[in-house]
Amino acid sequence: MAVIFDPLRERTRPAASHSDEEIIDVLTGVDETVGVDTSGWAVLTGAGMSTDSGVPDYRGPNAVPRQPMTIQTFLSHPDQRARYWARSWVGWPRMRSARPNAGHLGLAALPVAGVVTQNVDGLHQASARQMGSDSPVIDLHGSLDRVICLDQGHMFDRDWVQTRLSELNPDFAKLVGIDPIDVETAPDGDVDLEETADFIVADCPRCGGLLKPDVVYFGDSVPSARLQEANRICDEASGIVVLGSSLAVLSGLRFVRTAAKESKPVVIVTDGPTRGDELADYRSISRVADFVQDWALRGIQGDDDKLQA
Numbered sequence: 001m002a003v004i005f006d007p008l009r010e011r012t013r014p015a016a017s018h019s020d021e022e023i024i025d026v027l028t029g030v031d032e033t034v035g036v037d038t039s040g041w042a043v044l045t046g047a048g049m050s051t052d053s054g055v056p057d058y059r060g061p062n063a064v065p066r067q068p069m070t071i072q073t074f075l076s077h078p079d080q081r082a083r084y085w086a087r088s089w090v091g092w093p094r095m096r097s098a099r100p101n102a103g104h105l106g107l108a109a110l111p112v113a114g115v116v117t118q119n120v121d122g123l124h125q126a127s128a129r130q131m132g133s134d135s136p137v138i139d140l141h142g143s144l145d146r147v148i149c150l151d152q153g154h155m156f157d158r159d160w161v162q163t164r165l166s167e168l169n170p171d172f173a174k175l176v177g178i179d180p181i182d183v184e185t186a187p188d189g190d191v192d193l194e195e196t197a198d199f200i201v202a203d204c205p206r207c208g209g210l211l212k213p214d215v216v217y218f219g220d221s222v223p224s225a226r227l228q229e230a231n232r233i234c235d236e237a238s239g240i241v242v243l244g245s246s247l248a249v250l251s252g253l254r255f256v257r258t259a260a261k262e263s264k265p266v267v268i269v270t271d272g273p274t275r276g277d278e279l280a281d282y283r284s285i286s287r288v289a290d291f292v293q294d295w296a297l298r299g300i301q302g303d304d305d306k307l308q309a
């Protein structure tokens with residue numbers, strides 16, 4: 001695959017392998033050699049799906065370099081949990097207010113085999129509700145709007161935990177001199193804050209256990225029932241489309257490797273380099289929302305043509 005230097009973003013990335021129109025021909029089943037229609041595609045999405053909703057990615061050109069919290073660090077010391085929850089408490093209002101963009105909405109309009117997302121922002125579920133889509137959505141890495149008790153698996157709504165944290169820490173915002181609404185949101189919905197040791201963390205109200213957002217941290221593994229469901233979608237699909245992911249995380253890359261091994265078509269739409277580039281049969285470097293909107297227009301138009309035939 002040809003590789004080019006992008007002077008605007010000062011990084012190397014692959015060249016597009018085909019025009020978007022040609023790739024969308026394949027995705028809508030116009031290309032007889034592939035012979036699949038929209039409903040045969042499994043879609044794997046990453047942080048690039050949500051940058052247009054104002055949720056920053058990890059590895060895009062403007063991403064702030066940062067050390068993600070690992071599960072080992074979270075469990076290692078109460079100060080680490082105070083640090084995590086303080087930052088998360090400050091960032092949650094902004095994260096919660098993110099809305100699906102044209103890419104999420106376009107995808108929800110397409111009857112695909114299923115969406116497996118590495119994102120934890122809930123925006124595919126929100127767009128599916130908005131569009132009345134019934135394609136399955138699997139949040140491989142969990143969701144920030146749920147909180148889990150690590151001792152007994154009790155589940156809580158993130159908004160409830162947010163209120164509880166506000167009650168426990170009435171003066172914290174003033175203490176560190178911030179306005180929770182104005183603080184810039186960092187990738188996992190948390191923010192950079194130094195003075196967090198005094199933050200009081202909420203325990204499980206049912207058993208006193210440790211509470212953690214129901215997301216898969218680095219160093220942690222995807223729950224097996226969820227992984228099986230994602231595998232089932234990808235196994236039954238005739239091909240895979242990656243939207244806005246660097247595929248740097250192995251749990252996402254694996255689906256692409258499996259599809260390639262089974263000689264299923266691999267389509268990657270991401271404006272930066274990915275770990276799956278060598279496996280891609282079709283490679284677009286367009287913005288995800290632009291590409292998906294065109295795909296949805298053609299996918300829906302294709303359905304109309306079929307209805308008229």
Ligand SMILES: NC(=O)c1ccc[n+]([C@@H]2O[C@H](COP(=O)([O-])OP(=O)(O)OC[C@H]3O[C@@H](n4cnc5c(N)ncnc54)[C@H](O)[C@@H]3O)[C@@H](O)[C@H]2O)c1
Pocket residue numbers: 045046047048049050051052055056057058059060061118119120121122141187188244245246247248249269270271272273285286287288289
């Ligand atoms: N929105 C979220 O929920 C969120 C945000 C950041 C990180 N994360 C977590 O961190 C991990 C990050 O890995 P990843 O591969 O998903 O993301 P990543 O940040 O590693 O890669 C995103 C890629 O998408 C590209 N991109 C950004 N905006 C784009 C756009 N509009 N159009 C086309 N390309 C675009 C970037 O250049 C980059 O190459 C995931 O496992 C996820 O759980 C989640």
Ligand SMILES: [Zn+2]
Pocket residue numbers: 149150151152153154204205206207208209
């Ligand atoms: Zn509990």
